[in-house]
Amino acid sequence: MVMTDSPPPSDRLEPPKPANQKLVLTLFRPVLFAFAAVGVAIGLLVALHRGDPGVATVLLPQPAEVVNATPVPLAEPEPAPQITARDFQGFQPGGTDPSSMSLPVQQADAEPVSDRYELTLRLEKDDTIEKMLADIDVPEADRKQIDEKLQAILKKRKIAVGETITLQVQTVAEQPDAPRVLSLSVRPQPEREFLITRKDDGSYAGEEKVYKVTPRIVRVEGSRHGSLQQSGVAAGAPSPAMLEFIRALSYDVDFQRELKEGMKFTVLLEQLVTSDGKVTHPGRLLAGELFLTKRIATVIRYRPAGGAEGFWTPQGESVIRSFLRTPMDASRVTSGFGMRDHPILGYSAMHTGADFGAQMGTPILAAGNGKVVMAGFNGGYGLYVKLQHTADIGTGYGHMSRLGPGIKPGVSVRQGQVIGFVGATGMATGPHLHYEFYRAGHPVNPLAQKFAMRAAMSGKDLVAFKAMSQRYQGQLKNAPQISAITAADSKKPDAPPTPQVATGR
Ligand SMILES: [Zn+2]
Numbered sequence: 001m002v003m004t005d006s007p008p009p010s011d012r013l014e015p016p017k018p019a020n021q022k023l024v025l026t027l028f029r030p031v032l033f034a035f036a037a038v039g040v041a042i043g044l045l046v047a048l049h050r051g052d053p054g055v056a057t058v059l060l061p062q063p064a065e066v067v068n069a070t071p072v073p074l075a076e077p078e079p080a081p082q083i084t085a086r087d088f089q090g091f092q093p094g095g096t097d098p099s100s101m102s103l104p105v106q107q108a109d110a111e112p113v114s115d116r117y118e119l120t121l122r123l124e125k126d127d128t129i130e131k132m133l134a135d136i137d138v139p140e141a142d143r144k145q146i147d148e149k150l151q152a153i154l155k156k157r158k159i160a161v162g163e164t165i166t167l168q169v170q171t172v173a174e175q176p177d178a179p180r181v182l183s184l185s186v187r188p189q190p191e192r193e194f195l196i197t198r199k200d201d202g203s204y205a206g207e208e209k210v211y212k213v214t215p216r217i218v219r220v221e222g223s224r225h226g227s228l229q230q231s232g233v234a235a236g237a238p239s240p241a242m243l244e245f246i247r248a249l250s251y252d253v254d255f256q257r258e259l260k261e262g263m264k265f266t267v268l269l270e271q272l273v274t275s276d277g278k279v280t281h282p283g284r285l286l287a288g289e290l291f292l293t294k295r296i297a298t299v300i301r302y303r304p305a306g307g308a309e310g311f312w313t314p315q316g317e318s319v320i321r322s323f324l325r326t327p328m329d330a331s332r333v334t335s336g337f338g339m340r341d342h343p344i345l346g347y348s349a350m351h352t353g354a355d356f357g358a359q360m361g362t363p364i365l366a367a368g369n370g371k372v373v374m375a376g377f378n379g380g381y382g383l384y385v386k387l388q389h390t391a392d393i394g395t396g397y398g399h400m401s402r403l404g405p406g407i408k409p410g411v412s413v414r415q416g417q418v419i420g421f422v423g424a425t426g427m428a429t430g431p432h433l434h435y436e437f438y439r440a441g442h443p444v445n446p447l448a449q450k451f452a453m454r455a456a457m458s459g460k461d462l463v464a465f466k467a468m469s470q471r472y473q474g475q476l477k478n479a480p481q482i483s484a485i486t487a488a489d490s491k492k493p494d495a496p497p498t499p500q501v502a503t504g505r
Helices: 021-050 098-102 129-135 140-154 228-235 239-250 459-478 482-491
Strands: 116-122 164-170 180-189 192-198 204-211 213-223 264-274 279-291 296-302 310-312 317-321 332-335 338-341 348-351 354-357 363-365 370-377 383-388 393-403 418-422 432-439 442-444 454-456 501-503
Touching (some): 140 192, 228 239, 239 279, 239 296
Antiparallel strands (some): 116 164, 192 204, 279 296, 317 454, 332 354, 338 348, 432 442
8 A cells, every 4th residue: 555755756858868969970081081091002012022113103092801811722702691891881980991991982083193093983774794894994804814713713703783893003104095904802701802913924813812701899988868779889889789778778777767878888898890891790798888877787798508698797696687677757756665653544564565656647667577467446445456477476566547558367367568557546645656576475665676586607617707707897997998999900000910811613
């Protein structure tokens, strides 16, 4: 039974501020320039390594991904999914993939500062490589050979319409109107490249390069401005990872009350990266922490032996609760469980549940999956619903104004389903929910039940989990940051990624 004494809380809803996109763009501009710079620098480096004195002094406007150093034999690669290079654009923080700078362009992406330049062409509908080469006046003998070698390594695989073809081209004195193709590259997936190169004797050779894909652990740090989801994406985290993070936190965190503007969060991600630095998976959430007004909420991904993968607290408890924290949104406790002076009866009595003050008509949710065992008027409880969840556990809901749709004894309900609406029926001084929690038939304090309701690990699982949790928590502090990695990659032209390349076939 009974009462709402405190006034409604002043629910301060802060309107979400739009992410400052202009700022993001401004921040990224230097990174883009840096990438362009590294492309040029690596082009020079490659020229030096090729040992061609005629080229060594020339700065080639090549993007970094053209660098393919010494092939290293690898085991037969696993078949990769059929996807085009465009699927991988926009993975970089802020959705700006520096490598895409030269991709969708129909013409040379820089002024030819030498007789060598790069062309990026797109395969159109009903187009062929040979036709494409003929359009740019490549001599017939060359384009026949290039096409033949390409077909040989493609082995019946088709290049998708819209696929990007990258050419390294040279203008030579003997044939000023007909460009010489030095190389042609098609890279339908980041880990797979089909490459045709011109040899010294003027003939062409083809090879299929398979780049090794390895996991890389990175972290993304951000602070909440508006929606947590958007703040994460703006900081460089992939959207699905942020959704997972928020879902894992949602059982425990009251986002409206505990999370204020500007509060920080960190997510730990496992990316997949090719040996030459292309990100093939933007990042799977491994762990995350969110700084709240009074605490830090941390979630850790883990798969216990024989169990399903999920998120856990650092103490080894599943984040998923069998029961909702409160059977209502935006509710406040107006009267706790235990002895109290009864506001209507006027004497001290046991209060067998917790009261949540809320507006008339607020939906009441089933705290867990279960069966309706009672739905109707029940003395001082007014309109009342009782759910049985397990043989041991039941919950009761009193003073409803009306029942939820379809709620009657014998029907099953799912966690979160609306079973009724807040009212003041029975012995109540104002609209509120009287919520009871039963264990083995006896009412217990609903507010004290939350921790007992989670799955927890024990034994070997807990030991292994604790070790992993420790590691992740360390990495949340000191793993390389996504933005830092981008910057470091573009600042080290003297240390280009060493591709481990296998020739297919
Ligand atoms: Zn009550």
